Amino acid sequence: MTWQTPLFLVVAGAAFGYSGYKFSHLIKMMKAHQGKKERLDHIAARLVTTLVNVLGQKQVLKKPGIGIAHTIIFWGFLIITVGTLEQFISTIYQGASFQFVGHHLYGAWVMLHDVFTFGVLLAVFYACYRRFVVRPQGLGKSRDANLILLFTGSLMVSIFLMHGFQILGAGAGGEGDMWFAGLMPFSNAVAKALGSFGLSAEANAQLGTFFKWVHMSLVLGFAMYIPGSKHLHVVAAGPNTFLRRLPREKGMTPINFEDEKVTQYGAAKVTDLAWKDALDYYSCTECGRCQDLCPAYNTQKPLSPKALIIDLKHNLFDNKDRILAGKLDEVTPAIDANVTEDVIWACTSCRACEIACPVFIEQTDKIYEIRRDLVMMQSRFPTEVQTVFKNMETNATPWAFSSAERANWAEGLNLKTMAQDSQVDVLLWVGCAGSYDDRNKKVLRAFVNLLKKAEVKFAILGNEEQCTGDPARRIGNEYLYQTLAKANVETMNRYNVKNVVTACPHCFNTIKNEYGDFGGHYEVMHHSQFIAKLISEGKIKPTKPFQETVTFHDSCYLGRWNNVYEQPRAVIESLPAVRMVEMSANHDKSMCCGAGGGRMWMEEKIGKRINVTRTEQAIATKAGVIASSCPFCMTMMSDGVKTKEMTDKVRVMDIAELIDQATP
Amino acid sequence: MNIYVCIKQVPDTETKIKLSGDSAVDMAGVKWIMSPYDEFAVEEALRLKEKNAGSTVTVLSAGAPRVVEAIRTALAMGADNGIHVELPETADNNMAARALAGALKKEAKVDVVFTGKEAIDDGAAQTSQLIAEYAGYPCVTVVLNVEYGAGSVKCKREIEGGAFEIVEAPMPVVIAAQKGLNEPRYASLPNIMKAKKKEVKVLKAADVGVSDADQKIRLKGFQLPAPKQAGKKIAGDAATQAKELVRLLHEEAKVV
Numbered sequence: 001m002t003w004q005t006p007l008f009l010v011v012a013g014a015a016f017g018y019s020g021y022k023f024s025h026l027i028k029m030m031k032a033h034q035g036k037k038e039r040l041d042h043i044a045a046r047l048v049t050t051l052v053n054v055l056g057q058k059q060v061l062k063k064p065g066i067g068i069a070h071t072i073i074f075w076g077f078l079i080i081t082v083g084t085l086e087q088f089i090s091t092i093y094q095g096a097s098f099q100f101v102g103h104h105l106y107g108a109w110v111m112l113h114d115v116f117t118f119g120v121l122l123a124v125f126y127a128c129y130r131r132f133v134v135r136p137q138g139l140g141k142s143r144d145a146n147l148i149l150l151f152t153g154s155l156m157v158s159i160f161l162m163h164g165f166q167i168l169g170a171g172a173g174g175e176g177d178m179w180f181a182g183l184m185p186f187s188n189a190v191a192k193a194l195g196s197f198g199l200s201a202e203a204n205a206q207l208g209t210f211f212k213w214v215h216m217s218l219v220l221g222f223a224m225y226i227p228g229s230k231h232l233h234v235v236a237a238g239p240n241t242f243l244r245r246l247p248r249e250k251g252m253t254p255i256n257f258e259d260e261k262v263t264q265y266g267a268a269k270v271t272d273l274a275w276k277d278a279l280d281y282y283s284c285t286e287c288g289r290c291q292d293l294c295p296a297y298n299t300q301k302p303l304s305p306k307a308l309i310i311d312l313k314h315n316l317f318d319n320k321d322r323i324l325a326g327k328l329d330e331v332t333p334a335i336d337a338n339v340t341e342d343v344i345w346a347c348t349s350c351r352a353c354e355i356a357c358p359v360f361i362e363q364t365d366k367i368y369e370i371r372r373d374l375v376m377m378q379s380r381f382p383t384e385v386q387t388v389f390k391n392m393e394t395n396a397t398p399w400a401f402s403s404a405e406r407a408n409w410a411e412g413l414n415l416k417t418m419a420q421d422s423q424v425d426v427l428l429w430v431g432c433a434g435s436y437d438d439r440n441k442k443v444l445r446a447f448v449n450l451l452k453k454a455e456v457k458f459a460i461l462g463n464e465e466q467c468t469g470d471p472a473r474r475i476g477n478e479y480l481y482q483t484l485a486k487a488n489v490e491t492m493n494r495y496n497v498k499n500v501v502t503a504c505p506h507c508f509n510t511i512k513n514e515y516g517d518f519g520g521h522y523e524v525m526h527h528s529q530f531i532a533k534l535i536s537e538g539k540i541k542p543t544k545p546f547q548e549t550v551t552f553h554d555s556c557y558l559g560r561w562n563n564v565y566e567q568p569r570a571v572i573e574s575l576p577a578v579r580m581v582e583m584s585a586n587h588d589k590s591m592c593c594g595a596g597g598g599r600m601w602m603e604e605k606i607g608k609r610i611n612v613t614r615t616e617q618a619i620a621t622k623a624g625v626i627a628s629s630c631p632f633c634m635t636m637m638s639d640g641v642k643t644k645e646m647t648d649k650v651r652v653m654d655i656a657e658l659i660d661q662a663t664p
Numbered sequence: 665m666n667i668y669v670c671i672k673q674v675p676d677t678e679t680k681i682k683l684s685g686d687s688a689v690d691m692a693g694v695k696w697i698m699s700p701y702d703e704f705a706v707e708e709a710l711r712l713k714e715k716n717a718g719s720t721v722t723v724l725s726a727g728a729p730r731v732v733e734a735i736r737t738a739l740a741m742g743a744d745n746g747i748h749v750e751l752p753e754t755a756d757n758n759m760a761a762r763a764l765a766g767a768l769k770k771e772a773k774v775d776v777v778f779t780g781k782e783a784i785d786d787g788a789a790q791t792s793q794l795i796a797e798y799a800g801y802p803c804v805t806v807v808l809n810v811e812y813g814a815g816s817v818k819c820k821r822e823i824e825g826g827a828f829e830i831v832e833a834p835m836p837v838v839i840a841a842q843k844g845l846n847e848p849r850y851a852s853l854p855n856i857m858k859a860k861k862k863e864v865k866v867l868k869a870a871d872v873g874v875s876d877a878d879q880k881i882r883l884k885g886f887q888l889p890a891p892k893q894a895g896k897k898i899a900g901d902a903a904t905q906a907k908e909l910v911r912l913l914h915e916e917a918k919v920v
Binding site for chain 1: 676677678679695847848849850851852854856
């Protein structure tokens with residue numbers, strides 16, 4: 001035992017003690033969250049996604065440049081940490097080493113260690129170049145980030161200095177036999193450079209030991225720094241990926257209103273959210289990918305999904321003492337100077353943030369839980385929404401129309417209602433837009449034409465159909481949503497409905513993914529999927545040439561929420577002579593039209609209009625037709641074209657209309 | 665303060681009125697709501713209560729058993745209790761006013777009574793004044809703003825020509841609310857839950873001294889207005905058009 005052992009035990013004990021103490025606070029704060037999220041099912045699927053996204057860095061690599069740099073740093077972290085561990089152990093038990101694994105394996109690791117140390121250093125240089133020279137908007141300025149880069153870079157430099165001097169001082173009382181020195185190309189280069197100082201072997205060995213301590217001190221310092229920094233990410237991101245919402249789980253969590261013990265609906269305070277939400281904050285490393293794609297942020301609304309996560313984290317940390325003291329009732333509100341009501345109402349629930357997030361943070365969950373509190377507990381929401389709620393309560397539609405006139409759109413079409421004949425292949429779910437909105441009534445009529453041409457046996461619910469409740473749910477009125485959802489499920493189950501087709505992605509998502517919670521289990525297809533199927537089965541043959549350039553605008557609830565990207569495109573491409581062009585933002589990076597999340601019924605008072613921004617992207621393709629597959633997108637894009645005074649050059653058409661006019 | 669609100673349940677604004685024969689309105693499928701002007705009245709009552717600790721807001725409605733739903737809506741907004749005076753479907757403004765005034769008179773102390781300026785079904789704008797008359801209170805109608813003094817109110821009301829007048833009246837007083845008085849609140853969920861357990865007292869017509877003789881209006885029959893016709897475009901030169909327009913106004917529209 002040398003002086004190194006007791007010194008290290010004291011220093012490391014203090015550092016890890018401090019770090020552990022801080023981590024215990026983080027865990028206690030997480031556990032204090034009252035909301036519920038069950039995330040321990042489907043273990044196999046979770047392990048797979050963890051392997052693919054943590055070890056494989058799949059999501060991270062979606063951005064090639066910094067993705068590769070991150071992957072090198074991440075893998076370097078894994079490999080180098082083994083070395084750090086060996087160092088710690090050998091400092092406590094002099095001479096201990098991982099060489100027992102065999103020369104080949106140890107040698108291979110030594111080489112990887114050396115290569116990755118250099119790789120990480122390069123990656124850190126690239127990250128600095130990006131952060132200080134390129135300065136992508138999503139990154140912003142961060143002292144924390146600068147310190148982390150300095151720490152990481154210093155760690156690598158200290159490794160090279162340590163190895164360099166150790167190689168020079170080998171056999172002179174330092175690290176003993178360094179038979180593997182030849183396997184360290186970069187450290188050898190450093191040793192060669194350091195050799196030019198011409199120091200004695202003893203001096204070199206002592207400097208090797210000195211830089212070992214520098215390195216270990218940096219590691220310990222980093223360990224103390226991490227719990228209070230965004231670099232907490234290195235600890236939390238892995239578990240957060242394992243505990244992510246799996247693709248199969250798309251719906252919002254229902255509230256059990258029968259449970260009389262529940263007195264708080266939604267999140268008034270951060271602690272009303274779930275433990276997983278806290279883990280989300282811990283996982284965020286502020287990369288800004290969410291913000292880059294956010295339609296609200298990109299049109300100067302006060303919402304940035306990145307800022308939201310950081311601000312909620314600060315709110316949580318500001319309440320630390322109260323939470324640790326068990327005084328949850330004294331925790332300050334979630335709505336504060338940073339997370340304002342305008343922030344919460346700006347979200348279109350397009351989910352671009354969640355799809356872009358490399359660590360699977362669930363931004364929308366937090367917004368929608370806070371909305372639930374604002375609406376149901378406090379009755380605070382944009383004033384125009386009150387009429388929407390009232391319309392839905394009395395007439396089961398967000399618009400001011402009578403429920404007795406719901407089926408008027410179908411006049412003259414000779415459609416059967418389920419009440420007249422429920423022995424059909426599929427229920428056509430019309431939705432409120434198809435029932436009441438003049439432009440979208442035409443879409444429904446076109447789709448009905450196609451169903452008739454394909455001789456599909458279908459019926460509608462007529463005046464028995466009610467709004468699915470989606471707008472109420474997204475705005476935060478879960479109570480109203482459940483009233484409508486339960487009524488619809490009761491109606492559909494009464495007719496023993498098995499298959500449903502709808503031209504509205506919001507209805508599609510709700511009936512398909514969210515009605516199961518209320519006993520409604522159906523095979524639900526969006527009309528793009530249905531038409532694609534009819535075409536592939538040869539039941540519809542679009543033969544009339546369509547000499548137009550068409551760009552397809554993805555609906556969020558079809559694309560990001562349900563992963564339907566290709567069928568609507570296949571439907572358009574089935575048109576003879578059609579030319580398809582993509583907007584710069586397409587598929588999962590597509591920009592929302594601005595109508596989701598209940599925004600359809602709210603005024604857009606701040607910033608540039610989202611629909612106009614999206615329409616400009618469509619117009620930039622020079623396409624003559626913007627194809628839509630959602631009634632709200634139809635309204636928003638049509639309004640956008642009108643605003644841009646392009647109605648004589650650009651038409652907005654639903655895919656059903658495109659196919660109907662081409663099908664004899 | 666003892667605050668009272670008289671409300672009426674009416675068919676929803678989007679209802680398309682259908683007749684059953686020519687003697688009655690077809691009530692099947694009608695969605696019922698609290699008359700929108702009454703919402704301003706309820707809201708004003710709740711705001712007054714919130715400013716005066718220890719106040720109670722009681723909601724009254726006269727009519728068929730279904731009107732209790734409207735009372736529950738007001739209770740969900742935050743009113744404390746309800747009184748339902750049972751009247752037949754055929755009850756007119758006079759009978760309702762008699763019943764509501766009678767119910768108010770049974771109360772120990774009344775400070776303010778709020779109503780809507782009119783109900784949106786018959787649009788009669790009678791009941792507030794009649795209640796005031798039968799209860800012996802002053803009445804201010806079409807009110808846009810109220811300032812509360814000790815034992816009196818100062819109301820801003822809308823008059824013809826977009827002008828306003830300020831009216832002072834002693835309490836107890838009937839105040840009929842106009843749109844613009846406030847923004848009615850949306851009931852919070854805890855209040856909706858609580859409303860289910862609040863008491864609604866039921867009174868018979870006889871309990872408040874109302875008899876069949878109080879019904880002054882007897883409806884003889886119903887007729888829907890003629891369906892709106894499509895616009896007409898008159899062709900020809902200016903002189904021909906003018907001539908044809910006069911002819912149509914005289915012979916078809918019968919207005920000149």
